[in-house]
Amino acid sequence: TEQKLIKAETLNVVGELAAGIAHEIRNPLTSLKGFIQLIQTDKNQRPEYFKIILNEVDRIEYIIKEFLLLAKNDTQQMKVQNISAMLWDTVALLQTQSLLKGVELKMKLQEGLPDIFCDLHQLKQVFINYIKNAIEATNAGGTVSVEAYVIEGTLKVKISDTGAGMDPETLAKIGSPFFTTKEEGTGLGLMVSHKIIKNHNGTFVVESEKGTGTVFCLSFPVN
Ligand code: ADP
Numbered sequence: 398t399e400q401k402l403i404k405a406e407t408l409n410v411v412g413e414l415a416a417g418i419a420h421e422i423r424n425p426l427t428s429l430k431g432f433i434q435l436i437q438t439d440k441n442q443r444p445e446y447f448k449i450i451l452n453e454v455d456r457i458e459y460i461i462k463e464f465l466l467l468a469k470n471d472t473q474q475m476k477v478q479n480i481s482a483m484l485w486d487t488v489a490l491l492q493t494q495s496l497l498k499g500v501e502l503k504m505k506l507q508e509g510l511p512d513i514f515c516d517l518h519q520l521k522q523v524f525i526n527y528i529k530n531a532i533e534a535t536n537a538g539g540t541v542s543v544e545a546y547v548i549e550g551t552l553k554v555k556i557s558d559t560g561a562g563m564d565p566e567t568l569a570k571i572g573s574p575f576f577t578t579k580e581e582g583t584g585l586g587l588m589v590s591h592k593i594i595k596n597h598n599g600t601f602v603v604e605s606e607k608g609t610g611t612v613f614c615l616s617f618p619v620n
C-alpha cells in the first residue's frame with residue numbers, strides 16, 4: 398500500500414498550467430480545423446463531421462470550465478456551515494451514473510456533524526470530483542463509499558472505492574495539471590480539488606493499491 402500525505406499548500410500550479418492549457422486546447426483545435434476543411438471538400442459526410450466538431454467544441458468548453466474554477470477563488474462564499482445536506486445532494490446527483498455502471502454508491506454520515514468554515518459550492522465540486530473518479534475507476538459489482546465523521550476536532554470525509562487502484566508512479570502524478578489516464582479525461586479535477594482543499598485549510602491522504610482500490614481521506618478543521 399502506497400501512502401502519501403500531501404500538504405496542499407506546496408502546490409504551485411500556475412506556471413505549469415499555462416503551458417498545459419495551451420497544449421490541451423491545441424489538440425481539439427487542430428482536429429476542428431481538419432474537419433472544417435473536410436466539410437468543404439467532402440459533402441457526403443457532413444453530418445458526421447458536424448458531430449465530431451461539436452464534440453471537440455464541447456471538450457474545449459469543458460476544459461475551460463474546469464480551468465475557470467481555479468480562478469474563482471477570490472469570490473468564494475466562506476462561512477461557518479454544515480456540509481451534511483450538501484453531501485447528500487452530491488451523492489444523489491451521482492447515483493444515476495453509479496447505477497448505470499452497476500456500481501453501488503453508499504454514504505454513511507455520523508449524526509450531528511459539526512459545522513466547518515467553508516464554501517459549500519466549492520466543496521461540492523471537490524466531492525463531485527472524488528466520487529466521480531471513484532465511480533469511473535470501479536467496475537460493475539464494485540462499491541464506492543462516502544463516510545463523514547469527526548476525529549480530534551477534525552472533520553473527515555473518506556471516499557473509498559473497490560476499483561482499479563493506482564500504482565506508485567500514477568499516485569505520484571495525480572493532481573498535476575492535465576495528468577489523466579482516461580481517454581476522455583481532462584486531468585484537471587484533482588488539481589482543482591487540491592487547490593480548493595488548500596483554501597479551506599484542509600489536507601488529504603490517499604491510499605491506493607493497484608487492483609484493489611483507493612481511499613481518499615480529506616480533513617477539515619472544525620470551527
Ligand atoms: P480525470 O478524471 O479527468 O482523469 P482527475 O484529476 O480527476 O482527472 O484524475 C487524474 C487521474 O487520477 C485519473 O485519470 C486516474 O488515473 C487517477 N485517479 C483519480 N482518482 C482515482 C481513483 N479513485 N481510482 C483510480 N485512479 C484514480
Ligand code: MG
Pocket residue numbers: 526529530586587
Ligand atoms: Mg476526474
